[in-house]
Amino acid sequence: MKRMVLLALAGLSSCAAYHPAPLLDTAQVAVPLPTAQPLTLAQLVALAMKRDPDLVAARAQAGIAQAELLAAGTPPDPSLSIGFEALLGGPASMSAIAGSLGEDVSLLVTRSADVNAAKAHLLQVNANILWQEWQVAARAAQLGVTLTGEAADLASLHSDDQALTALEQDVQVQTAAGNLTQQDVSATQTALAVLRIALNSEERSQARDEAQLDALLALPSGTPVALTPPDVAQIPPERQQQALATLPRRRPDLLALRYGYTEADEKLRAVIRSQFLPISLGAQGGRDTSGVVSAGPQVALSLPLFNRNRPAIQTAEATRAALRAQYAASLADARNGAEALEQSISLLQRQATQADQAAAQAASIAEDARHTFAAGGLDARMETDLITAAGDREREVIQLHTQLQTANLSLAVLLGLD
Template sequence: MRRVFLALTSSLLTGMLAGCAGYHPAPLPEAPDLRGSLAALNRTLPDGKALNVAAPLSLQDVAALAVLNNPDLAAARAQHQLGEADLLAAGRPPDPSISGGFAALLSGPGAMPALTGGFTQDLGALITGPADRAAARAGLKQIDEGILWQEWQVAAKAEQLAINIRAAQATLASLRRDETLLGGVSESVQQQIAAHNLTSNEGVTALSALASVQSAAASIAQTAQQEADALDALLGLRPHTPVPLATPHLAPPAPKAVQAALASLPTRRPDLLALRFGYEQADAKLRAAILAQFLPISIGGSGGRDTSDVWSFGPQFSLTLPLFNRNRRAIKAADATRGALRAQYQAALDNAEGAAAALPRQITLLQSASQAAQEQAAQARAMARGAARAYGAGQLSGPAYANLAALAGERQRNAITLHAQLQNAELSLATLLGFGLPQDGVLEHPAS
């Protein structure tokens, strides 16, 4: 008996020490990790191919670079390890506890000091383990779907910024052309006024049009820089790092594809799936709380030697009787959490479908408005070209030509703005409907 007792204690101590983890320091970074060029970014796609950043980037390229390099996504992906840790620990029994004692012989008929020892193992994990593991699995899936939805949002934001930047650049180029043209006209008009061929009132038109264009150009230049800085931050680049962008192209959504995507939205959109897994986790935790009414349950053994050199060893157990407490508070809290998550999922589902269903009508209206704006811009450009010829031939006054040139520029910039609004609406619809969401774990992009 003595040898059995000592051997059991020794093996328990050896196993406990062998499985212990060690500490390794991980100091915080001391400097930002922003990159100074596109070539310095991570450009390797999941299929092993590398993105070409030497040429102007398409919407898909910008989205891919954002998903690969966005600093916030790098931090979000670290949450996966926390979910894995919860899953690793779920359902595992707690470490057994051991106890020991020594009592010195002070008087009496005994011949030696007394020794006592024992160990106890909590068996609660055998009861709640399946529910705990189900909760942890659902929690890990919720984290992964949340990360995927965040990636999806970052990709869409990168594409939106690219669309807005290109629109701002096109608008600014139009304003610069008008500024140059109107500046020449205004100078000519001032010369005509000085020669008393025109009155001062007639010169106000050209000056006013020039001032308006210059003011708009300054505002658009600031907007374009802000959008470019936002894109740099999204890609993990230093501020003012150039990002060449190609002309954005988006495929209009087909009505049948929209209806099919709406019907399958709850099974594809990561944010809805994350809420669904969150509900499953809460449901499993409720089951675990109900089972925990009977906990803790533990078994073990204890033994030792008394002062007369008599050795003994035997089993022991403990069981909680669910008479008064019955884990009511934990059960009530878990039930309330499940109910709240169910309501949250229903609200999110309603909002997602309502927002996605409203966009096709808006896209139709924007398509019509954009087409009309392009036609009006083409007509205004034709009139401006005719006016330029008449002005060059001395058949049209400078103020009249300034009016027509300014009108052509305004029509062109209105067409640019409406086209960008249409592309943003199409991008929003693709994002809300999850067009291009992965079926095999590979993230595509809303514009694809």
Template sequence: MATPCAPRGRSRSWCPEASVCSLSTCTDTIVRLSMKPAGLLLAASLGGCAHYAALPLPQQAALSPDLGGLVHDRPLPAALTVSDVVRLAVLNNPDLRAARNRTGVAAAQLLQAGILPNPQASLSATPTLAGPGTTTAWNAGFTVDLRSLLMRPSAVRAARASKHQVEADLLWQEWQVAGQARLLMVQLIEEQRGLRLLDGLRQLLGGRLDERRRALAAGDATYATIAPDLAALTDAQTRTRDAMRLLLQQRHRLAALLGLRPDALLVLADCINLPPLDAGAIRTALPALPHRRPDLVALRWGYRAADEQIRSALITQFPNVSFGPTGGSDNTNVRAFGPQLSLELPVFDRGQGRIAAARATRQQLHDEYAARLAAADGDVRARLDETAQLQEQVATARAQLPAVLAAARAADAADVSGLIDPQARIDLQVARFTRQAELIVLQQSLLEQQVAIETLAGTGLPPLTAADDPEPLTQIAERAP
């Protein structure tokens, strides 16, 4: 419980901050110093003292066992859609929770940059021990560092730019988590479809192999005729196991992204509710990429902070001046009062190192921004070209699929009438499964490219140029895909 910040016997009032003056020694010190005029200033400064508070580290992982333990801003459906998973990831991702604390650090640095420098006070007393002196000599002075005052505006602007840089970096990290959640949902839903297809193929091949084994037992077949069916079934079983292992790994990755335990139950929808990709609109919006991608905005804020640091560094090459009044009395009670000026002579240190470091930092950020912008623009354009190729391949596979399905249905009808060789029927069914699996793989690749393009292009994010404080992704998720 906090300790009252008032001396004993006086009106009791609580500190404005929760962690202020909880130590009883702080109050006692203020009481004692307040009894003396010389201690009034120090007592006032101690009136807002802060104290140490322990922050123990967690002793166990903070992973929720189910969806009920997650933070959510709307009722959760029975089966989670892509947009539901994206919102849960942004709200609950453990890495994002830790990253959000950086904004508090940046705000504290901005607060520190705006605080005026403390003035310097000096007081000395020289009692008379011998001689004609009649009183104690004393001297008092009060000075202010003028350089700190001159550097304060640039320091505040640099700290404000750094704060905006941290906020934009956080938004970019949130956007990447959202993109990762969309990508995992696409992979899980599409690969689940592929797994169901593999199960059907495995059952078909297993039934055919059972027939061959019965024929072998009756002496109507040989091992040579069974070998192709056995190899095909073995291949289908291997692919099924690989798909099941990959699905489990991706479910674990999604659980980790949401802050869930690996064994948490996740019921996912079986459809992907992503809007269609508008390649033309993305190409048209590419010139505005520097104003929409948060990482590029963050680099611009960092560049602005580095530019302000150069302005501050340039001031250090001039002499530092401290100015203020000073006065005193000698031991004959002759009193004097006047201005005091102290000048730092820039003989050796003229701020060369600080200026060079500030300029090198600005140049580094300049080149990093140019390289990031070129890479982002080139990556989006390259993926758009790859997407166009994938769209053509998907269209071709879809156009060829009806003929394969019709042949498989005709083979089933002919098999009932005994008009087709059983092996030919199996081959047509395998061809149907193979073509459907190829289409699922192409569709999954197309959707993965779409998610990557929308993440890289910042599709759905508002322009961040005019806004001093970028909005968190949780506030703009309604406008995000």
């Protein structure tokens, strides 16, 4: 008995201790970017995956799943019971002592299923973290493409603003000299006002997207991030078809659902085996007040007569069936989304080609019109319309190419490509 007490005390001496970890009341100081040079799309994505605060928090979830895996394979500690009854009177000659040592062996029945379920859960958590990393990478790349397009849009708008401002000043001089009418002034001023409304709107969009990129990179809002023009490659049709065929084995969110289904299946095995649980084995013994010493084994288990763990089994079966249906729906959504995006990319490519031709033609006409207007062969209203039309065509090209690059990035994510 004394040895049992010593073993119990030795076990207590190796227990874990509490260490406080207080929360910070102030945000951490943002670490500046490692370079001031313009970032490529790949560099931008790498920085976002490293610095995004939400990803840093998500990666901590893997530690919880690893602890659950440890718990699934670790048996519970044995239980020790010791009793002492002092002799206060009567014919007996000594005090009574009793003790028991028991171990819950339920884990041996469900251990393999529990460990497999915990492993699948850990894989599911890691796959979900990987999918979140993919989402952050895609968001960073899309912001890079969008901001580059917005910068090109603003450059085009500023160019038109300068051209229309110079035209408006020239029209004012010509009107004062009696060569043009007030209608010419009105047409130029109206076009200039509409252009500046578009310019202000584009500046607000750029500021909003810059703030989102700063947040993604854990930078203070308003921190400029220089970007190089993005180069987003087209995904060949044959690679698209191959990627669709192997989608369930590569896309992290689908892998996470598969691991979740495996976890639910193993948990169903465990609850079926748990119909006789808990089961404990041990030994008990002692000495009564008359000096009789006794000892023997002890077994305790549940008899599956009424409950038979049926509520837990039914819940586990329903959970597995729900996850099976969710996986089928997610797989269908992924394939349908990828196929719809492929069609959208084909349409954008055709529209971008047509827009390129129209923009080149409009720019050529506008350039010729400038010389004609300077020579007096064109009125101010026509010159205004041609400047505006050329600028609109140029910005249409920019927007279509931005949409095409963004669509290709989205398709890469949907197809589970790098």
